[in-house]
Amino acid sequence: MSTPRAFVASVPRGFGDLLAREIREFGGLDVRERGNTVAFTGSLEVAYRICLESRVASRVHLEVLRFEAVDDASIYAALRSPDWVAHIDSAGTIACEWSGRHPAISNTHFGTLRLKDAICDALREKTGRRPDIATFEPSVRVHAHAVGTRVTVSLDLSGEGLHRRGWRGDTGEAPLRENIAAGILMRAGWPEIAAAGGGFIDPMCGAGTFVVEAARMAAGIAPNHRRRYFGFLAWKGHDAELWQRLVETSEARAATGLAECKARGLRLLGRDQDKRLLRDAAINASHAGVGEIAAFEAGALDTAAPPTPQGLLCTNPPWGVRLGDLAAARAVHAKLGDVLRERFQGWEAAILSGDASLGLELGLRAHRVHSVLVGALECRLLRVRVGESAARDLRPRQGSQIDVSLAEQPGAVMFANRIRKNLKQLSVWQRREEVGCYRLYDADMPEYAFAIDLYTAADQSERWLVVQEYQAPAQIPEETVRKRRSEALAGLVVATDINADHVHLRIRRRVKRGDQYTKRDERGEFRVVGEGGLRFRVNFEDYLDTGLFLDHRATRARLREAASGKRFLNLFAYTGTATVYAAAGGASSTTTVDLSATYLEWARANLALNDFASPRHRFARADVREWLAAAAQRGERFDLIFCDPPTFSNSKRMEGVFDVQRDHVGLIEDCMTVLAPGGLLVFSTNAQRFRLDEGLSTRHSVRDISRETVPPDFARNTDIHRAFEIR
Numbered sequence: 001m002s003t004p005r006a007f008v009a010s011v012p013r014g015f016g017d018l019l020a021r022e023i024r025e026f027g028g029l030d031v032r033e034r035g036n037t038v039a040f041t042g043s044l045e046v047a048y049r050i051c052l053e054s055r056v057a058s059r060v061h062l063e064v065l066r067f068e069a070v071d072d073a074s075i076y077a078a079l080r081s082p083d084w085v086a087h088i089d090s091a092g093t094i095a096c097e098w099s100g101r102h103p104a105i106s107n108t109h110f111g112t113l114r115l116k117d118a119i120c121d122a123l124r125e126k127t128g129r130r131p132d133i134a135t136f137e138p139s140v141r142v143h144a145h146a147v148g149t150r151v152t153v154s155l156d157l158s159g160e161g162l163h164r165r166g167w168r169g170d171t172g173e174a175p176l177r178e179n180i181a182a183g184i185l186m187r188a189g190w191p192e193i194a195a196a197g198g199g200f201i202d203p204m205c206g207a208g209t210f211v212v213e214a215a216r217m218a219a220g221i222a223p224n225h226r227r228r229y230f231g232f233l234a235w236k237g238h239d240a241e242l243w244q245r246l247v248e249t250s251e252a253r254a255a256t257g258l259a260e261c262k263a264r265g266l267r268l269l270g271r272d273q274d275k276r277l278l279r280d281a282a283i284n285a286s287h288a289g290v291g292e293i294a295a296f297e298a299g300a301l302d303t304a305a306p307p308t309p310q311g312l313l314c315t316n317p318p319w320g321v322r323l324g325d326l327a328a329a330r331a332v333h334a335k336l337g338d339v340l341r342e343r344f345q346g347w348e349a350a351i352l353s354g355d356a357s358l359g360l361e362l363g364l365r366a367h368r369v370h371s372v373l374v375g376a377l378e379c380r381l382l383r384v385r386v387g388e389s390a391a392r393d394l395r396p397r398q399g400s401q402i403d404v405s406l407a408e409q410p411g412a413v414m415f416a417n418r419i420r421k422n423l424k425q426l427s428v429w430q431r432r433e434e435v436g437c438y439r440l441y442d443a444d445m446p447e448y449a450f451a452i453d454l455y456t457a458a459d460q461s462e463r464w465l466v467v468q469e470y471q472a473p474a475q476i477p478e479e480t481v482r483k484r485r486s487e488a489l490a491g492l493v494v495a496t497d498i499n500a501d502h503v504h505l506r507i508r509r510r511v512k513r514g515d516q517y518t519k520r521d522e523r524g525e526f527r528v529v530g531e532g533g534l535r536f537r538v539n540f541e542d543y544l545d546t547g548l549f550l551d552h553r554a555t556r557a558r559l560r561e562a563a564s565g566k567r568f569l570n571l572f573a574y575t576g577t578a579t580v581y582a583a584a585g586g587a588s589s590t591t592t593v594d595l596s597a598t599y600l601e602w603a604r605a606n607l608a609l610n611d612f613a614s615p616r617h618r619f620a621r622a623d624v625r626e627w628l629a630a631a632a633q634r635g636e637r638f639d640l641i642f643c644d645p646p647t648f649s650n651s652k653r654m655e656g657v658f659d660v661q662r663d664h665v666g667l668i669e670d671c672m673t674v675l676a677p678g679g680l681l682v683f684s685t686n687a688q689r690f691r692l693d694e695g696l697s698t699r700h701s702v703r704d705i706s707r708e709t710v711p712p713d714f715a716r717n718t719d720i721h722r723a724f725e726i727r
Contacts, residue, residue: 002042004029006063008154013373014381015056015183022054044239048246051230053222055182055213057162061143061154068149072104072114078142079118079153083393087236090127092139092524092679094119096686101450104471115144115153139234152171159231164504167212167288167399167637169280176316176352180374181209184381185217187370188295188350194218199308202315203301203339204332205270208281208294210314215268215290220257222250225289230721254289261293264674269307301335305343312348313340319377319648329354337362338566340386360471369473375659377648402500406490411483415448416491423495429712436460436530437538438713440496440548443470448488453550454496455538458530465492466540504540528609532557534580535609537602547575547602551720552644554709555684559642560585562680566639569593569674571624578642583612591638593620593627628670637676643667647687660685665693668726672700681726684709690722701727 007028009409011019016033023031026049028040040046050060064087067078088094096119098111105111108283119142120130131139141156145445163179185191190200194217202210209444218221224230232238268290272278278296285294317336318329341364352372353359359366359382373379406412422440430438436456443449449470456463467489470479471697493500524539538546550590556578559568570579572593576599592601592603600619607613620627626647645667649662660667664685671681680706696702703725707718714720 004043005047006039006041007047007060008037008039008063009054009060010058010213011038011056012058012177012180015180017186018183018186019054022056023050025049025055041638044237045242045246048232048239048243051158051162051232052246052250053226054162055186055217055223056179057158058156058179059156059162060154065151065153067151069151070104070149074710075102075104075151076114076118078151079115080122082122082153084119085126085236088119088123088131088140089234089236090123090129090131092131092234093134094131094140095133095135095138096144097141098144098146100147102146102151103149105146111144111146112284112307115142125627137229141231155231155235157230157232157235159233162224164227165223165288167284168207168209169283169287175207176209176374177504178209178213179215180372182217182223184350184372185210185214185312185314185353185703187381188312188314188348188383190214190314191217193310193312193348194266197308199306199311200268201271201304201307201311201313202269203271203299203313203336204315204317205281205296206274206277206316207273208270208278208296209629210316211268211270211281211296212285212288212290214312214314215261215285215294216288217263218257218266218268219254219290219293221254221289225250225254246664258289258293261547266293267307269302270294271299271301272296273300274297301332302339304339304345310346312350313344314350317353319358326533329358333358333361334363337364340364341386344386347386349382349386351382351384353380353382355565365478392426402489402493402503403486404490404493404500406486409487409490411448411487412491412494414491415445415488416495418444418448419452419492419495425684425715434533435553435713436649437548437550438711440465440713442714442716444675444716448484450488452492453546455499455527455529455540455546458528458535462502462527463496463498464504464540465496465498466546467492467502469505510524513520532560532581532584534584536577536580536606537575537609545574548577549574551711551714552569552578552684552709554711555642555682555723556581558705558709559640559682562640563587567591567676569636569638569641571628571641571643571671572645573603574599574602574644575645576606578644579603579617580606580610580612582640582642583607583617583638584610587640589616589618591618593622593624595621595623597621625667625670628674632670634672636674638674639676639679641671641675641679642684643671643681644684647685660687661690664690665696668696672726682723683726684721684723688719688722692722693722696726 009019009023013036016036020031020033023038023040023662026046028046031038031040047060047062047177050057065082069075069078077576088266096112096116098108098115105114116133124130141159142153143156144151144153163177200214204626205211270281275298278298281296317332332379354377359380364384364636368383370381371378372381403488419441419543426438439453440454441450441452443451451468453466454463455466469485489503493503525541526539528535529538536548538548540546559578560581563582566587568582568587568590570576570590570592573579576592579590579592592600594600600621607617648658668683675681705725706722709723710718711722
């Protein structure tokens with residue numbers, strides 16, 4: 001038996017225990033789970049099996065060097081010290097990567113260059129030539145990671161992410177990585193359910209990721225069965241004979257497992273309303289080798305039915321990541337809850353929810369809730385055993401049902417005291433600045449998890465409260481959740497002296513996907529409130545947001561101050577509040593761009609409400625990136641631009657999926673192409689983990705104004721948004 005070597009395998013956050021279990025089954029020793037990595041020792045066979053057979057691993061690294069160094073010279077010397085000839089063919093290609101922070105190397109790009117130079121210099125000295133650099137499918141990929149002065153250097157045996165199985169074609173909207181999908185299926189107990197003869201359905205399957213991964217799991221097909229590229233294939237330490245033996249064993253297991261599935265008539269079902277995505281799903285299943293046991297059919301969610309008496313329903317419903325889409329997402333979750341209760345009694349359900357509040361809409365109690373990081377979003381995996389014991393409804397009720405008699409309860413008194421304290425603390429600022437709409441409370445006390453906004457009519461005749469309840473953890477009993485809510489609402493009404501009928505709890509109507517921007521009915525639900533001496537229409541019931549983002553109050557004021565005589569452009573304009581401010585500041589013209597016809601209609605109404613309706617104010621319904629490209633070709637220029645994109649967007653009218661962290665550089669550069677000389681771009685985002693690309697500062701003048709634009713009523717949450725001035 002060969003001498004054990006040191007390895008580290010990475011895994012999506014939330015699945016470390018599953019990877020650790022796999023590694024032990026493959027023969028790994030001294031297995032240590034550390035967040036999104038698992039360290040272990042073992043033979044090369046263990047590492048090969050992870051690359052081939054692990055369903056959740058992202059990458060596998062073989063440690064070749066560990067050292068401690070305090071300065072650049074000693075780092076370079078240490079990086080040259082391994083026998084790189086034993087690992088890398090000088091006639092091949094390499095890719096290098098440096099991560100982490102070292103006191104002498106804080107810039108990862110510089111660290112990458114030092115790693116590459118050390119390896120190439122060492123190889124040139126011994127062989128007379130150096131390998132070429134390749135970012136795509138290099139012969140060997142080398143990674144160095146620094147933690148303080150300690151550095152670990154390893155070879156990436158996977159070469160590229162192990163989620164790239166090789167079967168996926170068109171990803172459709174908001175694709176889920178294959179290893180995350182597999183981890184969810186494992187967490188939901190699908191291997192055991194499949195072994196017991198249970199069925200499988202994904203009623204909103206998109207391009208079929210869950211169906212394909214579930215089918216391969218049921219048939220025992222290795223996740224990277226027939227994947228053509230790995231990082232060890234051109235590594236000089238590669239054991240080709242061992243690898244071939246593992247591949248042949250995998251081929252035999254796949255053939256046997258697939259035959260057994262077909263013999264017992266196993267059919268995994270994927271359904272979706274989008275026939276184009278279903279065609280992609282069928283192609284993906286064929287490429288994955290499971291086309292004979294995976295079936296796809298078109299159909300609405302409310303027509304889904306169980307294909308077998310028992311089994312697993314696993315799905316990734318819409319998350320509502322674009323601002324106006326959450327209402328539709330809530331409706332879909334509510335409909336899914338209805339379908340589960342009515343037709344899937346006795347089934348297991350695994351539902352990936354991108355917003356903590358969406359789980360309430362199911363009306364079902366999850367017996368287990370797991371955190372899963374998907375991209376930059378922390379999501380919840382809700383596991384439900386569908387039956388009478390799972391039924392619950394924790395959704396808040398309308399304000400008219402508030403029981404004010406509970407105001408004397410200790411919890412209500414405590415909550416009322418907190419509200420009075422907040423009112424007093426904000427009163428001086430609120431009167432001085434004449435602020436009528438502001439954040440009154442934001443989970444100040446953990447046991448009362450609400451965000452509460454107070455709105456005042458423009459004529460001071462009425463006030464309203466908008467209460468958003470954060471989802472309670474699954475382990476908190478239903479009775480406790482109801483009791484705290486009732487106490488808080490009773491205390492809120494007493495402390496503010498606002499009529500219970502004017503408390504809005506953000507209940508969402510049920511709508512078909514794509515109808516999220518339409519009004520519920522004509523009940524006069526739009527109100528007029530005041531801000532900064534201007535008037536705006538708001539709606540407390542029919543939409544996800546009221547129409548006025550309170551945390552951007554200071555940003556809008558800055559735009560008004562800068563707008564005099566300027567050509568103003570408002571991108572991702574929402575209800576056009578920034579346009580109204582710019583018009584009030586004396587902008588010579590305004591252009592308002594958004595993809596939603598409803599929002600543009602709302603923006604027009606806001607301008608008219610302030611007597612700014614004029615041909616000088618243009619509106620464009622378009623995808624912002626496409627509109628910017630066309631405007632640049634037309635030679636249009638603007639002196640002042642406000643760009644406040646969604647964190648994510650997968651609107652049907654847009655091509656692909658917009659991710660503000662990934663795509664902000666291109667978006668900002670597109671804005672700069674239409675910014676006039678001496679002009680100003682104000683870029684803002686509510687993405688919680690947003691980091692502006694450092695390269696933008698090398699091309700433009702960038703100033704972070706985030707702290708300056710967070711108003712006093714949001715002082716509890718200074719990370720509510722990020723804002724930048726770019727010139």
